[in-house]
Each structure stands twice: as structure tokens, then as C-alpha cells.
Amino acid sequence: MSFKVSDTQIAGFQKEGFLMVPGLFSPEEVELLLKIARADQAMASESWDRKDAQGGISRLTLRNSLGKDVYSACVRSRRIVDTMEKLLGAEVYHLHHKMMLKEPFVGGAWEWHQDYGYWYNDACLFPDMASCMIAVDRASRENGCLQVIQGSHLMGRVNHGMTGDQTGADLERVEEALRRLPHVYCEMEPGTGLFFHANLLHRSDQNRSPNPRWSLICCYNVVHNIPFRDSHHAPFAPIDQIEDSEWIAAARQDWANMQGKESS
Numbered sequence: 001m002s003f004k005v006s007d008t009q010i011a012g013f014q015k016e017g018f019l020m021v022p023g024l025f026s027p028e029e030v031e032l033l034l035k036i037a038r039a040d041q042a043m044a045s046e047s048w049d050r051k052d053a054q055g056g057i058s059r060l061t062l063r064n065s066l067g068k069d070v071y072s073a074c075v076r077s078r079r080i081v082d083t084m085e086k087l088l089g090a091e092v093y094h095l096h097h098k099m100m101l102k103e104p105f106v107g108g109a110w111e112w113h114q115d116y117g118y119w120y121n122d123a124c125l126f127p128d129m130a131s132c133m134i135a136v137d138r139a140s141r142e143n144g145c146l147q148v149i150q151g152s153h154l155m156g157r158v159n160h161g162m163t164g165d166q167t168g169a170d171l172e173r174v175e176e177a178l179r180r181l182p183h184v185y186c187e188m189e190p191g192t193g194l195f196f197h198a199n200l201l202h203r204s205d206q207n208r209s210p211n212p213r214w215s216l217i218c219c220y221n222v223v224h225n226i227p228f229r230d231s232h233h234a235p236f237a238p239i240d241q242i243e244d245s246e247w248i249a250a251a252r253q254d255w256a257n258m259q260g261k262e263s264s
């Protein structure tokens with residue numbers, strides 16, 4: 001699968017703060033990603049929980065470094081890196097990536113926030129940062145898909161404080177934004193990619209449905225915005241890109257490696 005972002009899509013991202021790309025990963029590619037993720041004991045054992053304001057459990061696995069695994073292959077994929085560079089207008093590097101494991105019945109909510117509400121404190125001077133969320137499972141309103149406030153990235157950074165274990169945006173500002181701007185539920189089929197700006201206000205509901213909602217989120221910073229002091233995220237390293245035509249081979253190799261480890 002390959003994807004080239006158009007000028008109209010870039011203009012849409014600049015105005016709305018997000019861009020949804022159905023079929024960014026083909027059904028065959030995303031099936032393989034799902035199969036590997038579900039079988040991946042190492043990833044599961046690294047996961048940790050954050051409580052939402054109602055005590056629901058938001059589980060995730062976050063990695064700062066890239067390897068030869070399928071998640072790193074997504075981070076390095078030309079279709080995402082090229083798109084990010086066109087959307088942000090500069091060379092990007094990998095900040096971190098995370099698998100959001102929103103489990104059936106118990107999956108926790110994420111409060112309204114901007115990612116730059118966190119990354120500002122990681123010594124990034126500019127909000128020239130963005131993420132691509134890849135739907136691994138189908139994401140719907142029922143299983144807690146991402147919600148965004150369209151155009152809210154143009155408000156600039158909003159103050160954030162703690163809600164549960166999470167950092168949430170100032171609710172007075174959020175409520176005012178909701179009065180003036182569209183509230184969009186990003187329902188996504190597996191393989192859909194959602195590119196979103198670091199200042200876009202977003203949240204998601206708890207998952208009370210019987211269906212998991214796993215998503216991989218790949219986060220990038222532009223090279224001119226390297227943190228001005230040490231940060232807990234990945235240091236700058238140029239991205240060794242994977243051609244779109246080579247992605248499936250990289251993913252199959254990860255699957256073969258995992259099976260080799262199990263049988264050895």
C-alpha cells in the first residue's frame with residue numbers, strides 16, 4: 001500500500017488539525033499487524049496502566065526506540081513519514097510510539113488534552129509535532145474511538161492539570177471550544193490512519209463494549225524542535241525509512257522472528 005498526501009489534504013490538515021486516511025494500511029497489512037500485536041508477549045508484558053478520572057484503566061505500551069519489529073516498521077514507513085513531513089513542512093524524527101490497549105468492558109477513557117500539553121514540559125519549544133494513529137481494531141463510538149475538536153489546534157497551547165493519573169486540558173477552555181467548533185468522533189476501520197496535530201484537543205471514552213480497541217500511535221517531532229534539555233523521549237536520529245512496497249516483508253519477518261523465538 002502506498003499513499004501520497006495531496007495539497008488539498010495538507011490544506012485541510014492546516015485548517016482542521018487532523019487528516020483521516022482510510023486504507024493507509026491494506027487489509028492484508030493490518031491483519032498481520034493485528035496478529036503480531038495480539039501474540040506479542042513482550043509488548044503485553046511491558047504495558048502499564050493509567051487511571052482515568054472515573055477510575056477506568058487506560059492501558060498502553062510505549063517505546064522510545066525503534067527496532068526490527070512491526071511497530072517500528074509502521075513508524076519508519078514512507079507513507080507516514082512523508083505525509084508527516086508534508087503536513088508539518090519540515091524533516092521529522094521519531095519521538096515515541098505506543099500501542100493503546102483499550103480492552104473490552106474495562107478500557108479506560110482519555111481526558112481532553114493536547115499532546116503538546118505534555119510535550120511542552122519535555123522542553124519542546126514549538127508545537128510543530130504530530131502523531132499518526134493507526135486503527136488496529138475497528139474503532140467506533142461503542143469501543144471508545146478518538147474524539148477531536150476540529151480546528152482547536154489553532155487555539156494554541158491550553159493549560160493542563162492532573163485528572164486521575166492523566167494530564168487534562170483546562171475544562172473552561174475545552175467547554176468554550178466545544179461551543180464554537182465541531183466535535184468529531186473519528187470512527188475508523190482497521191488500517192485507517194489519523195494524522196493529528198500536537199495542539200489538537202482530543203479525548204476518548206471508556207470501552208464498555210465487548211470489542212477491543214487497539215491502536216498504534218506513532219509520534220514525531222520536527223528536526224528544528226529538538227528538546228532544549230534532556231527529555232525522556234527518543235533523542236534525535238534520522239529515520240531509516242521503509243519503502244511502502246517493503247513494509248509487508250518487514251512485518252512477515254517480525255512474525256517469523258517471533259515464532260522462531262517461541263519454538264527455540
Ligand SMILES: O=C(O)CCC(=O)C(=O)O
Nearest residue numbers: 100110115146202203204
Ligand atoms: O487512545 C486513545 O484513545 C487516546 C490516546 C491519546 O489521547 C494520546 O495518546 O494522546
